């Protein structure tokens with residue numbers, strides 16, 4: 001066993017915070033077709049200690065989703081066939097069933113809300129769920145996608161939905177489907193959605209695990225809350241490499257939205273590596289990434305060792321404070337040159 005692993009285990013065993021530690025109640029909502037598909041994937045990769053709730057106006061689609069709870073909305077409004085792209089119907093259906101939504105929200109500390117913005121159900125439902133979560137006193141974090149450029153008219157619908165969501169959510173993390181065209185240009189659209197769903201699923205899983213399980217450099221719920229409470233709009237970044245410099249560049253070149261890091265106010269950065277991941281290496285990675293965010297005053301770090309891993313290190317981060325609702329859901333273009 002490596003020295004670091006020993007240190008980590010010793011720290012965990014002696015950490016008074018980890019003894020009798022109360023884990024926060026985390027609930028994940030998948031809203032509309034895209035949101036529910038994403039939730040389905042989360043269940044598939046295995047989410048522990050997290051309750052999943054699928055919410056849709058499309059009865060048939062909802063029936064195929066694997067989740068802890070299902071809420072079918074708008075029986076008398078859309079008759080189970082979806083909204084046909086009208087977010088007002090999505091919103092009305094959600095408001096009509098507010099009591100049902102509140103029931104699963106009860107006592108939740110953290111609520112993730114995921115939806116593909118641009119359709120009628122997810123776009124209309126997500127802001128209502130977030131509003132109810134805030135009223136119940138939960139921290140609510142939206143993780144939503146914007147449509148591909150070729151989806152045209154859906155872009156405006158998505159922008160309005162994001163503006164509405166960001167009024168009530170503590171932080172709205174936006175992922176641009178177009179980014180998938182850069183990363184994997186030959187991917188068929190259906191597979192592209194799967195990649196995006198997987199990414200969101202891994203992020204929710206990663207942060208839920210991080211919050212609930214102590215590790216080498218620990219991130220807990222209060223750290224998460226502190227970054228997300230002042231969040232405004234945000235996005236995620238990812239990187240994977242054995243080399244520190246390469247990993248830093250990859251993370252900075254891989255935000256899922258064109259962002260100006262110069263405007264970032266906060267960041268939550270988590271790395272996972274094998275037993276050769278030293279504290280020094282971890283700090284070099286954190287330093288490299290945060291050097292590109294000169295105005296980010298609120299930055300929290302976490303690091304976890306998984307001894308079964310090879311030399312590969314993964315970084316996952318949420319960058320926040322990139323804009324607010326006055327931007328109407330629009331984030332400025334990237335300034336970091338890759």
Ligand SMILES: Nc1nc2c(ncn2[C@@H]2O[C@H](COP(=O)(O)OP(=O)(O)OP(=O)(O)O)[C@@H](O)[C@H]2O)c(=O)[nH]1
Nearest residue numbers: 032033034037083085116118119120121122147193
């Ligand atoms: N991540 C992901 N996004 C999807 C998926 N399917 C569609 N989308 C995206 O989400 C947007 C909204 O589509 P849906 O989720 O199907 O729409 P909806 O919320 O069910 O709304 P209606 O069907 O109009 O009632 C689309 O414009 C796509 O950009 C999916 O399976 N995964």
Ligand SMILES: [Mg+2]
Nearest residue numbers: 033058082121
């Ligand atoms: Mg639908």
